[in-house]
Amino acid sequence: MGIAMPVPAKIRKLSRDLRKNPTDAEAKLWRYLRHKQIDGYKFRRQHPLGQYVVDFVCLETMLVIEVDGGQHAESIRRDERRTAFLEKQGFRVLRFWNNEVLGNINGVIATIMRVIEEQLSAPTLALPRKRGRED
Numbered sequence: 001m002g003i004a005m006p007v008p009a010k011i012r013k014l015s016r017d018l019r020k021n022p023t024d025a026e027a028k029l030w031r032y033l034r035h036k037q038i039d040g041y042k043f044r045r046q047h048p049l050g051q052y053v054v055d056f057v058c059l060e061t062m063l064v065i066e067v068d069g070g071q072h073a074e075s076i077r078r079d080e081r082r083t084a085f086l087e088k089q090g091f092r093v094l095r096f097w098n099n100e101v102l103g104n105i106n107g108v109i110a111t112i113m114r115v116i117e118e119q120l121s122a123p124t125l126a127l128p129r130k131r132g133r134e135d
Contacts, residue, residue, distance in 0.1 A: 007048040015053045018046040025067045025098035026055060032109055033065075039116060049089065052082050057091070061116050064093045067101055092119060 022030065026045070033043040033056055047057045049064070056065040064086055068079075083093045094115060096108050 011048045011051060011053060015046045015048045018053060023069060023098065025101040028105060029067060029101050032105065038113060041116065050085065061119050062091050063116060064091045065112065066093060066095045067098060068095055069098045
């Protein structure tokens with residue numbers, strides 16, 4: 001399952017560069033998300049979505065996880081625009097501060113698992129099935 005969004009070449013390059021140089025908090029969280037350790041769901045790290053690169057995403061559950069350092073306190077408006085774009089695409093965005101991930105990883109993982117369970121148990125609008133041609 002994938003979300004088809006055009007990704008500019010410079011964003012693809014940025015995502016590769018970010019994967020090579022994670023922050024301490026990103027590296028720690030990745031150890032818990034990789035290899036489908038959260039209820040079998042696959043997470044991607046530093047994944048491009050449109051014009052943005054998100055820290056972590058589970059495309060199956062439409063969940064984006066951002067790990068923010070102190071620099072995000074100064075870029076609130078930019079983060080709000082980014083979140084609005086992602087939500088418009090159907091994603092739920094969770095944000096954690098670096099110190100939360102580094103100091104309370106069990107709480108962070110519990111929150112992620114709770115949000116996934118909530119999303120999966122939320123009622124969805126059933127779309128009518130397309131019928132094939134009957135000859």
